[in-house]
Amino acid sequence: MNPNEQQISTTVLVIGTGGSGLRAAIELAEMGVDVLAVGKRPRNDAHTSLAAGGINAALGTMDKEDSWQQHAADTIKESYMLANPHTVEIVARGAAQGIHDLERYGMGFAREEDGRISQRFFGAHTFRRTAFAGDYTGLEIQRSLVNRAEQLQIPILDSVYITRLLVKDNQVFGAYGFDINTGKRYLIHADSVILAAGGHTRIWRRTSSRRDENTGDAFRLAVDAGARLRDPELVQFHPSGIIEPESAAGTLISEAARGEGGILRNALGERFMERYDPVRKELSTRDRVALAAYTEIKEGRGTKNGGVWLDISHLPRETIMERLPRVYQTMLEVQMLDVTAEPIEIAPTAHYSMGGVWVRPEDHGTDVNGLYAIGEASSGLHGANRLGGNSLIELLVFGRIVARAAAKYSASLESQPRSAKALAHARAEIDDLLAANGQENVRELQRAIRNMMTDHAGVVRDEEGLQAGLAKLDDIEGRMEHVGIHPDIAGFQDLAHAFDLLGSALAARATLEAALERRETRGCHNRSDYPAMDDSLRVNLVWSPSEGVVREAIPQIPAEISELIKEVSSAGKLVE
Amino acid sequence: MSTELPEPASKIELKPGVGGGGEIPQFNITLRVRRYLPETTADAYWEDFELTMYGTDRVLDALHKVKWDHDGSLSFRRSCAHGVCGSDAMRINGRNRLACKTLLKDLDHSKPITVEAIKGLPLEKDLIVDMEPFFQSYREIMPFLINKGHEPSAERYQSAEDHAKFEDTTKCILCAACTSSCPVFWTDGQYFGPAAIVNAHRFIFDSRDDAGDMRLEVLNDKEGVWRCRTTFNCTEACPRGIQVTQAIAEVKQAILARSI
Numbered sequence: 026m027n028p029n030e031q032q033i034s035t036t037v038l039v040i041g042t043g044g045s046g047l048r049a050a051i052e053l054a055e056m057g058v059d060v061l062a063v064g065k066r067p068r069n070d071a072h073t074s075l076a077a078g079g080i081n082a083a084l085g086t087m088d089k090e091d092s093w094q095q096h097a098a099d100t101i102k103e104s105y106m107l108a109n110p111h112t113v114e115i116v117a118r119g120a121a122q123g124i125h126d127l128e129r130y131g132m133g134f135a136r137e138e139d140g141r142i143s144q145r146f147f148g149a150h151t152f153r154r155t156a157f158a159g160d161y162t163g164l165e166i167q168r169s170l171v172n173r174a175e176q177l178q179i180p181i182l183d184s185v186y187i188t189r190l191l192v193k194d195n196q197v198f199g200a201y202g203f204d205i206n207t208g209k210r211y212l213i214h215a216d217s218v219i220l221a222a223g224g225h226t227r228i229w230r231r232t233s234s235r236r237d238e239n240t241g242d243a244f245r246l247a248v249d250a251g252a253r254l255r256d257p258e259l260v261q262f263h264p265s266g267i268i269e270p271e272s273a274a275g276t277l278i279s280e281a282a283r284g285e286g287g288i289l290r291n292a293l294g295e296r297f298m299e300r301y302d303p304v305r306k307e308l309s310t311r312d313r314v315a316l317a318a319y320t321e322i323k324e325g326r327g328t329k330n331g332g333v334w335l336d337i338s339h340l341p342r343e344t345i346m347e348r349l350p351r352v353y354q355t356m357l358e359v360q361m362l363d364v365t366a367e368p369i370e371i372a373p374t375a376h377y378s379m380g381g382v383w384v385r386p387e388d389h390g391t392d393v394n395g396l397y398a399i400g401e402a403s404s405g406l407h408g409a410n411r412l413g414g415n416s417l418i419e420l421l422v423f424g425r426i427v428a429r430a431a432a433k434y435s436a437s438l439e440s441q442p443r444s445a446k447a448l449a450h451a452r453a454e455i456d457d458l459l460a461a462n463g464q465e466n467v468r469e470l471q472r473a474i475r476n477m478m479t480d481h482a483g484v485v486r487d488e489e490g491l492q493a494g495l496a497k498l499d500d501i502e503g504r505m506e507h508v509g510i511h512p513d514i515a516g517f518q519d520l521a522h523a524f525d526l527l528g529s530a531l532a533a534r535a536t537l538e539a540a541l542e543r544r545e546t547r548g549c550h551n552r553s554d555y556p557a558m559d560d561s562l563r564v565n566l567v568w569s570p571s572e573g574v575v576r577e578a579i580p581q582i583p584a585e586i587s588e589l590i591k592e593v594s595s596a597g598k599l600v601e
Numbered sequence: 602m603s604t605e606l607p608e609p610a611s612k613i614e615l616k617p618g619v620g621g622g623g624e625i626p627q628f629n630i631t632l633r634v635r636r637y638l639p640e641t642t643a644d645a646y647w648e649d650f651e652l653t654m655y656g657t658d659r660v661l662d663a664l665h666k667v668k669w670d671h672d673g674s675l676s677f678r679r680s681c682a683h684g685v686c687g688s689d690a691m692r693i694n695g696r697n698r699l700a701c702k703t704l705l706k707d708l709d710h711s712k713p714i715t716v717e718a719i720k721g722l723p724l725e726k727d728l729i730v731d732m733e734p735f736f737q738s739y740r741e742i743m744p745f746l747i748n749k750g751h752e753p754s755a756e757r758y759q760s761a762e763d764h765a766k767f768e769d770t771t772k773c774i775l776c777a778a779c780t781s782s783c784p785v786f787w788t789d790g791q792y793f794g795p796a797a798i799v800n801a802h803r804f805i806f807d808s809r810d811d812a813g814d815m816r817l818e819v820l821n822d823k824e825g826v827w828r829c830r831t832t833f834n835c836t837e838a839c840p841r842g843i844q845v846t847q848a849i850a851e852v853k854q855a856i857l858a859r860s861i
């Protein structure tokens with residue numbers, strides 16, 4: 026036995042301690058089922074904490090006419106008809122319960138005078154249905170979940186990096202990993218595993234994801250276990266992430282800046298939105314503004330740093346101070362820039378993975394028995410464009426559903442599989458990387474992937490560029506054979522980066538291949554060589570290493586939802 | 602694509618400075634870090650690092666520069682770098698702050714900028730302290746909503762006024778800047794400390810919670826709220842701007858009101 030390896034057994038293992046992972050763990054603990062949650066970051070520091078805007082449910086508090094059917098219709102409309110109607114229905118129907126669960130844990134929602142939870146307009150919603158807590162909704166959600174988990178005494182391992190899911194005959198039986206600080210190994214046996222470890226937006230150079238997160242690690246764990254990915258090419262780009270300084274690149278400038286009258290200009294001083302959407306101009310949708318800015322930059326009318334200008338300096342100072350205080354504060358802090366006098370340099374920024382691990386709509390089970398995926402790691406709800414405020418409610422709804430499914434699955438097992446071979450493979454994988462002494466630096470290679478994806482699979486894509494991207498990826502993967510891993514006095518970060526790199530390469534390949542196959546322009550996915558939407562491509566693209574991209578039909582939309590789908594004005598309702 | 606599209610009607614001349622990526626001022630600082638390496642030396646000592654930094658850099662950037670370019674053995678906690686996770690509270694020029702929120706340009710560069718671990722908690726290494734005593738106090742006040750009787754089956758109403766009573770204290774990120782700035786906590790490690798009281802306040806004044814009395818009982822201890830000397834260090838230290846001293850005063854009043 027290896028004294029530096031801790032062996033743990035539990036019923037359900039949850040990988041990821043953000044909103045979705047904790048919500049699932051709470052449900053399991055409330056049911057009296059043994060659960061262990063592991064995260065590579067401290068639980069207080071999940072990405073969920075950084076979500077500012079709000080969380081959707083058709084509570085009808087403000088607008089009585091609202092219904093879950095309308096919420097579903099708005100979601101499908103916004104998805105450019107690529108959302109799975111079953112997934113959407115489950116989320117929209119279960120949303121009120123999701124809010125009530127948070128309320129039950131003591132979340133401090135903003136309230137109306139009469140005591141009901143307040144709701145506001147957000148993005149392309151027909152009605153006011155976004156609940157919130159100041160401008161720190163995500164932080165309050167995460168805190169409420171952390172507190173509830175503490176109350177239920179749910180065991181949580183922080184700073185453990187899971188490197189491999191343990192599988193025998195397509196049935197998961199646990200996971201293997203190591204402590205990022207000490208290098209201590211963890212062998213965790215579990216009847217079922219819930220993967221809640223985020224998406225892949227960190228494989229682009231400009232991203233709102235922080236370092237070391239959303240590196241595609243969840244995708245890699247699932248695919249190596251035998252699962253598939255769905256629509257990896259569908260990534261939401263936020264139009265306005267800042268470019269400098271490097272340490273703050275990707276920090277988002279609220280879309281409210283445009284909503285309040287901000288003007289977009291290229292380096293020539295042209296108000297370029299007049300080219301792309303003469304009527305709505307800056308008030309156009311998130312995907313169109315991102316596309317317009319990208320095109321300006323690509324065609325050489327961008328700034329030296331590869332951005333465009335967002336100018337709010339013509340607005341009255343009071344408007345900026347009262348309506349956009351965070352924009353003012355942020356720019357002053359990170360760039361010493363006074364936005365009341367100077368324009369802000371911005372660029373489209375990878376923000377959210379709308380695709381993810383292929384899951385069944387009803388219980389978010391994957392192709393692997395006992396393996397489930399939730400949150401940004403999963404797929405089905407957002408299609409080709411995400412309705413603002415939907416990702417937070419998805420965590421609450423599917424956290425509950427997946428936990429129950431995982432518990433039921435565990436109870437149905439006749440025996441618990443084990444595989445010495447799978448375990449030996451997981452151990453050897455870490456041993457081999459630790460012994461690797463090549464000349465290639467893992468962070469450098471990660472940068473190479475991010476540059477390649479930005480150059481060839483950004484906001485606008487085309488056949489030639491994607492092919493060139495794949496060729497570069499082949500080259501990068503070749504270099505990955507020669508990495509050197511150097512754990513230092515500060516811990517085993519380098520080893521974690523090596524696994525992140527494997528995840529990033531896999532996520533990049535899936536994204537490039539699916540983007541090649543989607544020869545149309547739809548929502549966030551723009552093909553300059555196929556500028557129109559193609560009805561025959563109203564399908565999901567499912568990717569696996571062995572079969573490449575396979576088309577999957579989208580089920581019919583129930584009549585009660587489809588009849589409510591209509592154009593929704595987004596004027597004055599821009600989202601963060 | 603643009604060739605088929607109309608030229609924008611409105612065009613302005615951008616100012617000469619715009620488009621060149623404005624110059625960020627540069628300056629030199631001396632970062633004076635309190636080192637403690639228990640494996641090699643018994644005592645803590647100061648070590649200076651001369652660094653060239655930029656106007657937009659924070660203290661955390663300076664620490665990263667030291668760690669990445671000068672001395673990889675420097676140890677400190679950090680995670681989100683956005684002032685949300687609460688892991689990089691430290692004593693900067695004698696005041697408790699978050700390293701990720703403190704801009705170097707706001708500090709005096711004519712003197713060394715001192716950085717040391719927060720006080721009152723056992724020092725483990727360099728800027729890292731053992732947070733366990735801090736979280737122990739936090740756990741003792743039961744930092745979660747407690748219901749007696751049945752679980753609610755639907756949303757509970759709470760007036761905007763009732764919500765306002767505890768909204769300020771929901772903002773805590775458990776960075777320990779307040780507790781480790783408290784002179785009482787420095788000399789009496791048994792004192793619950795401001796952070797635990799703030800988090801108790803968050804539930805005591807939540808109209809939906811049923812365990813306020815239990816928490817008040819816990820804090821009515823001689824190591825509870827009465828140790829507070831209202832020095833306001835905690836309020837000044839809080840990176841989230843929570844009115845900590847006021848929250849402590851409200852808890853004191855609640856205990857008195859209850860006993861009458």
